[in-house]
Amino acid sequence: MTKYFQLIKLNWQNKFVYRTNLAMLQLRNALGFLMIFFFWQAVTASKGHIANYSSASFLTYIIGATLITDLVLSATNIDAQGEISSGSLNNHLLKPYSYFLFYASKDIADKLQNIIFTSIQLIILFYLLKPPFIWPTHLTTWLSLLPALTLAVLLYYFISFAISLSTFWIYQNNGWAQRFFFNICIFLLAGQGFPLDIFPSQISFFFTHLPTAYLVYFPMQIFLERIGSLSIISGLTQSLIWVFVLATLTKIMWHKGLIVYGAYGR
Numbered sequence: 476m477t478k479y480f481q482l483i484k485l486n487w488q489n490k491f492v493y494r495t496n497l498a499m500l501q502l503r504n505a506l507g508f509l510m511i512f513f514f515w516q517a518v519t520a521s522k523g524h525i526a527n528y529s530s531a532s533f534l535t536y537i538i539g540a541t542l543i544t545d546l547v548l549s550a551t552n553i554d555a556q557g558e559i560s561s562g563s564l565n566n567h568l569l570k571p572y573s574y575f576l577f578y579a580s581k582d583i584a585d586k587l588q589n590i591i592f593t594s595i596q597l598i599i600l601f602y603l604l605k606p607p608f609i610w611p612t613h614l615t616t617w618l619s620l621l622p623a624l625t626l627a628v629l630l631y632y633f634i635s636f637a638i639s640l641s642t643f644w645i646y647q648n649n650g651w652a653q654r655f656f657f658n659i660c661i662f663l664l665a666g667q668g669f670p671l672d673i674f675p676s677q678i679s680f681f682f683t684h685l686p687t688a689y690l691v692y693f694p695m696q697i698f699l700e701r702i703g704s705l706s707i708i709s710g711l712t713q714s715l716i717w718v719f720v721l722a723t724l725t726k727i728m729w730h731k732g733l734i735v736y737g738a739y740g741r
Contacts, residue, residue: 478572482580486551487587501592508541508596511668516606526673531607536670536695538608542597543691544667545589547627550635551581556650559642564736574729575636582632609699616700619707623694626714631690633721640725643732666692686717 491497515537519530528536555578558564567574600606611617638657642650662668664687671682671692682688693710696702702710 479576479580482572482577483583486581486584489584501596504545504593505596511541512537512600512606515669526670528670528673531609532699533670534606535609535699537668538597538600538606539695539698540667540691542590542593543624543627543694544665545593546586546624547631547690547694548661548665548667549582549585549589550578550632551585552578552632552636552639553654554578555636555639556642556654559639559732559736560646560649562737575725578636579632586628611698611700613700615704616697619711620694620697622711623689623697623707623714626711626718627690627694629718630686630714630721633718633725634686637721637725637728640728640732643728643735661687661690664688665690666695670695686714686721689714689717 512534515525516534519525519528519533523530525533555564555574558567567577601608611620635657638653639650641653645653664671664682664685666688667690671688672679674682683692689710693714697707697710
C-alpha cells in the first residue's frame, strides 16, 4: 500500500504545480455555484417554497449538494479515455500496480483538494451572505450520512470508470461523445442542481429509483432528515447493491476491453 500512498502524495503535489490554472478553476466553480444559488434564492423568495421544500430547506439542499458534488462527482479516471484511445495505456500495463487503484489514489488527492477549496468558499459565503441553513438535529443522521457518502463515492467511481472504459470500443475523439452525454445525464439525474422530488410524481418516482439518485439526492435527503430509518436502510442497501453491480460490470469491461485494445497511436 506504500506505493499508493506515494501516488496520493505525488498527485496532491501535482495539483499545486500550475497555481494560476488552479485559481481559475476554483473561481469558475465559485461563480457556477453562485449562479445556481442566486437563481434558486430568487425563485424561493418569490414563491416562498418549491414543491414540499421551504425556502430554507431548498437553499440548504443547494448548498449541501455543492459540497457533496465536489466530494462525489469528481473522478480523475476520465483521463483513462485519452490513454486508451492514444495507446498510452501501455505505460500503465507495464508497471507493477493496479490501474484501478492508481486512479483511486489520484481521486483521493483530487477530492481532498476539492473539499478544502469548496469548504473555504462556503465559509466565505456564510460570512458574507448569511444564507438560511438547516442543520441535522439527530446524531443518527450524521451516522447514516457517512456510509451514504462512502457508497456514493464508490458508485460514481465505477460509473465514471465504465464510461471511460467504453473508449475501448468507441474511441473516436478520445471518447468525448459518451462522456459529454454522461455529464448531462448526471447533472439531471443525480440531484446536483435541484432535488429530484420537485418533478411530477411519476417522473420523480422514476428518477429517485435510478442508481444516480444515490450520488447526491439520497445523501441530502438524509441530511435534511426528510426520510425515516427504514428508507435510509433501504437506500443504503440499494446503494451497496449498485456498487457491487457497477464494480462487476467495470471489471468485465476492463478484461473484455484489453482483448480488443489495439494501442492505437503507438
